[in-house]
Amino acid sequence: MKKISIMDYGLGNTWSLYNSIKKVNNNVALFSERDGKKFDILFIPGVGSFAKAIKLIKQNNHFLEIKKAKDENKIIVGICLGMHLLFKTGAEHGINEGLNFIDGSVDILNNKKDFKLPNIGWKKIEFTKNCPLPFLKKFNDRKFYFIHSYVAQPKKDGDIYAHSSYKNINFVSISGNKNVLGMQFHPEKSGDIGLELIKDIINFF
Amino acid sequence: MRIISRLDIKNQSVIKGINFEGLRKIGDPAELSEKYYNDHADELLLHDTVASLYGRNNLFHLIKEITKKVFIPVCVSGGIRNLDDINKALQHGADKVAINTAIVKNPAFLKEAAENFGSSNIIASIEAKKINDGQWEVYIHNGRDKTGIMANDWIKKIQELGCGEILITSVDMDGTQKGFDMELLNYIKKININVPIIMSGGCGKLEHIKSIYEKFKDEAVAIASALHYHKIKIIDVKKELNL
Numbered sequence: 230m231k232k233i234s235i236m237d238y239g240l241g242n243t244w245s246l247y248n249s250i251k252k253v254n255n256n257v258a259l260f261s262e263r264d265g266k267k268f269d270i271l272f273i274p275g276v277g278s279f280a281k282a283i284k285l286i287k288q289n290n291h292f293l294e295i296k297k298a299k300d301e302n303k304i305i306v307g308i309c310l311g312m313h314l315l316f317k318t319g320a321e322h323g324i325n326e327g328l329n330f331i332d333g334s335v336d337i338l339n340n341k342k343d344f345k346l347p348n349i350g351w352k353k354i355e356f357t358k359n360c361p362l363p364f365l366k367k368f369n370d371r372k373f374y375f376i377h378s379y380v381a382q383p384k385k386d387g388d389i390y391a392h393s394s395y396k397n398i399n400f401v402s403i404s405g406n407k408n409v410l411g412m413q414f415h416p417e418k419s420g421d422i423g424l425e426l427i428k429d430i431i432n433f434f
Numbered sequence: 435m436r437i438i439s440r441l442d443i444k445n446q447s448v449i450k451g452i453n454f455e456g457l458r459k460i461g462d463p464a465e466l467s468e469k470y471y472n473d474h475a476d477e478l479l480l481h482d483t484v485a486s487l488y489g490r491n492n493l494f495h496l497i498k499e500i501t502k503k504v505f506i507p508v509c510v511s512g513g514i515r516n517l518d519d520i521n522k523a524l525q526h527g528a529d530k531v532a533i534n535t536a537i538v539k540n541p542a543f544l545k546e547a548a549e550n551f552g553s554s555n556i557i558a559s560i561e562a563k564k565i566n567d568g569q570w571e572v573y574i575h576n577g578r579d580k581t582g583i584m585a586n587d588w589i590k591k592i593q594e595l596g597c598g599e600i601l602i603t604s605v606d607m608d609g610t611q612k613g614f615d616m617e618l619l620n621y622i623k624k625i626n627i628n629v630p631i632i633m634s635g636g637c638g639k640l641e642h643i644k645s646i647y648e649k650f651k652d653e654a655v656a657i658a659s660a661l662h663y664h665k666i667k668i669i670d671v672k673k674e675l676n677l
Contacts, residue, residue: 240552244527248502276529277552310552342628345652347554347598349630350436351476351677374476374507376554396652418507418529420474 231431233257234268236295238285241274241310242417249417253428260291270434271298274417275310279319279335279379282310283327292328299330304434305409312404312411313381321379330409333383339398346378348395354402354414360390362410364433365403371422373414375402381411408434435647435677436654437668438632439470439661440479443493443512449483450659452609454577457483460662464499470661471504473668478508479532479601479632479656485513486535487575494526501527511559511601512576516543520551532557532601535574538581538588541595548596557632558597560585562618563605570618577605585618589625597629601656604635611638611659614646623650632656640666640674647675 233250237243237259250257250272258264260271273295275282286292299305307315316327319335327335338346351372356365375393380400383389391403393413402413410430416423441448443463451457460466467478478500485491491513501508510523511532523531537544537558547556561573562585570585589600602622604615614636622631633646634656643666646655660666671677 242524242527242529244525245501245508245529248527249505251502252505276555277550343626345628345630347630349554349599349654376507378554415507418505420471420505424505 230254230256231269232267233431234260234265234271236260236271236273236291236311238282238289238291240277240282240285242276243274246272246274246308246417249424249427253424254431268298268303270304270306270431271295273305273307273311273314275308275314277310278321279310279313279327280322280325282314283319283325286314295328299409302408305330306430307409307411308417309377309413309415312413313379315404315409315411316381316383319379331381331383331388331404331406331411332385333381333388335379335381338378338380338395338400344396347376348378349376350374351419352393352395352402352414354391354393356391357389359387360403362390362405362433364429365390368422368426373416373419373423375414377413380413435651435675436476436632437643437671437677438477438479438654438656439475439668440481440634440656440658441466442481442483442658443496444483446492446496448662450609450662453605454608463496466662467500467504470668471506474672475506475668476654477506478504480508480510481532482512483576487578489513489515491519494522497523497528498526509557511557517546517550520547520555524551524555530555530557532559534559534561537592537595538572538574538583541591544592544595544597548598553596553598556597557599557601558592559601559603560588561603561605564618568621570621573605577603577608585622586625589622589627593627593629599630599632600627601632601634607636608634609659610636611663611665612636613638613642614655616645619646619650630654638665640671643671644675
């Protein structure tokens, strides 16, 4: 059974992600635990701001550990803010440097004054032709749970795997590059369909 | 539109009253959480009805059990008084907290909470009671005590302080099953609100949800009595509204 680790850097719904992964794969640990250092797949959760998250990750020396895992071809899966951290820069509370696994930036979904944010609720995901992971496509047009105000904007079309929309604004809901995958929505909070997606990701990689 | 299942809890039981009074026991919180999860609720709101009054919080262990089986967002409400309480709620598997009394007493706490845990985890909860034509007052301690603060002023303030959502419970309609407080909703809609609203109190049948959906399809509703007394099923509501 594959070993899963969850990056617990002090921000985000670590336990709710832990419970969901545990439901589909019993071999899961937190990164800060002794068992958490050896893994096949590392999940990076995150709720909060890009600025604070990256500061915490750097403080705890996790920045280098995540980069090392990526170089060793481990699978890195970012969820919501965890997805944002995979990008080159984030613009939430000032411009900050991210992990730079995917070229692009993280910006506010819409900066019009009366635009209602966060976007909260269940939205469909639609895959692009570029998505190199065929196993994901069975989730095309299925709804997942979103809660976010910022969105990742990959520079290269090839890194855009799926779109969703909120109030007629399209945004990237899944992005990836080689052994890195980011999801804007929360599969761990998306009921049975979300658990199925987590299970498929773990099984595929 | 999001359909949120609301469980009001007292002494480890789900309870429900009318206008926050005459409480009746409904059932076991863990069993009902799983039931509404299987009925396709979008989120769960677990509200400890006596926590703020008695200065305690008893839901954490329950949350821990529930979130092992329920894979939708779970919000904890009632008796959240400081950053440590929020941290504990999240550590036990909750995704969000809703706060009323503590932020009315100390508005700076809301700002601090949003800065530390991110706005999207923090719901400002308002218990509103009509005092005269065109004005609603904010209540605390589970609809028990008035504050002298007007709901429209408070809504502006909590947005400035950084809440990610606003849960508005109509004290006048709560538990009545006579329909959402449309008058209250129209009143707050006149204020510039840039965060999602969760309307709570009064839902008794599918038509009541429809009436909100037709006007405010981007908002959310919280439902308690109508689910507890088997008046509606969430799965039917979703079919009917094509959600």
